[in-house]
Amino acid sequence: MYNRLILSALAILISIFLMACSTATTQQPQPQTPAITASSNNQKIAKRVVSLSSLATDIIYQLDKTKLVGIAGNSLFKNEPGFKDIPRVSEGQTPPSLEKIVALKPDLVIGIEGFSTQVIQKLQELKIPTLLTQLKTWDSLENLTQKLGDLIGANPEPLLTRYKSFLPEKQEQNISTLVLVSNQPILTPNKSSWAGSLLEKFQLKNVAAELQGKSPFGGYVTLSAEKVLDVNPDTIIVINPPQATSNKEILESFSKEAFWQKLKATQNNRVYIFDYYGLVNPGSINAIEKTCQQLKKRFICSNLI
Template sequence: MYRRWIVSALAVLLSIFLAACTNITSQQPQANVIATTKSPNTNSQQLPKESAKRVVTLSSLATDIIYQLDQTKLVGITGSTLFKNDPSFKDIPRVSEGQNSPNLEKIIALKPDLVIGAEGFSNQPIQRLQQLGISTFLTQVNSWKSLEELTIKLAQLINADPQPLLNRYKNFLPAQPKESYSTLVLVSRQPILAPNKNSWSGDLLTQFRAKNLAAELQAQSPIGGYVTLSAEKVIEANPEVIIVVNTPQGSSETSVLESFKKEGFWQQLQATKNNRVYSFNYYGLVNPGSIDAIEKTCQQLKQDLLGIEKT
């Protein structure tokens, strides 16, 4: 079950901006992505000649960034569960729902002068919109630096000031983190997947100076930036801290962790023995998702990693 979720949703994006699992039938594809190591195809961009005034976004992170930069420019968004109960977005038209492709007729009716999509998930509708003469931009985030660069680029496209948002990002990170305990992030049980340094998750660990035991590993994997581990490899790594990622939705928050607890090797790990196993949300750690999701993840990393920081 987890294999199908990770392989189907992660394999594709890891062409974007890091999110659909067979258990998540109500998730928007753009919301279910793991960051890829590839760069966006600049040849597929069709940027507006003037600053955009009517923007439609096809990914949750782009939606949030545009809203924070200048909410008056946002005329249509993707139907993401991240904004389902957020009153800030309730009056903005949705151009997609669930796992359905964006509705091109709805997008065209909004008369956008820019449509922003996610590399790997939005390529097909973006290409169709380009054929109709609508300006487009594909995004991709797999590191903190790329998040900052994307924010600056989107601000340029709508003639907004990115600095307040960039300053906010800086507050998410620890001022002077010391190297913390050896850490392993597990994003699925079957197969056991862990992020290396070429992923949003891996780079985020770097920002907190966590010693990511999978950082330098390279292996055959359907998901760029992630490696497949055997139980033997996990035992060999024997991390001091383990972070288990919850599935986006559809099952209990502890389901992935509970599945690991049933494995014979789990109780052999020092992280388990020392009660240093932590559950994290998929959004923010695996898929950036939204600015709020990133902030909450950083707050939890400060608490769970830096709270037990080595001296």
């Protein structure tokens, strides 16, 4: 069990690293040359899209699934019947196949900064229009949806309206919260991350929001046991890795740490398990919605204040 938890933690760290390889200051998706004109008067509509991003895949599917001709394999869509017949250009952490992408004759390929960069550069050399995306804030989710709607000639408003339903009504919260992505090392998101942005949207006080450190993962910092005891949050969110390790095993791995039972959240039974997809990696629209529902249930409707 211990070895499996170590492997799960390593998988999360690698995934975060892949998402964070790009320049940290680039918040919004930027079109890469050759660019597709986004002007409402002179816009070339993409009709054959290959998406290497699970979130972009889901957004395009919701906007106009007929435009999606190829996707990267992802566990989020493994059992989704609507995605079953869409060709895969990669599986898991395997790099996308340039040959498979080109064979699909796309007029737009969507990648992820820091992960899809190499294949995107080769596609640019072939004069295939591309778009690299990076998602760290709720605003960047809305901007990406608007951008993709413009590029494929679809109305993004219904989807943008749906996003708004995920969020709580404006209210003051004063619940100090610590998100623990792993315990070896103790890794937590600050404000420059998707998780940090989502906590802010729910008016939760992220105790690591302003912390900076030497972690190689953009938007994340490593903490010492002493620092965790120092911040001593009201609640703790523990991330369950994509490999679907049981909640019991995840909690047992943290309970072995000497500081764990000294924490206010542990003593008050305010430790919650959240999935990796939705909170650490946005993943898909459904994953984001599920996470928001869980945040509402745990922090808005449970009278923790």
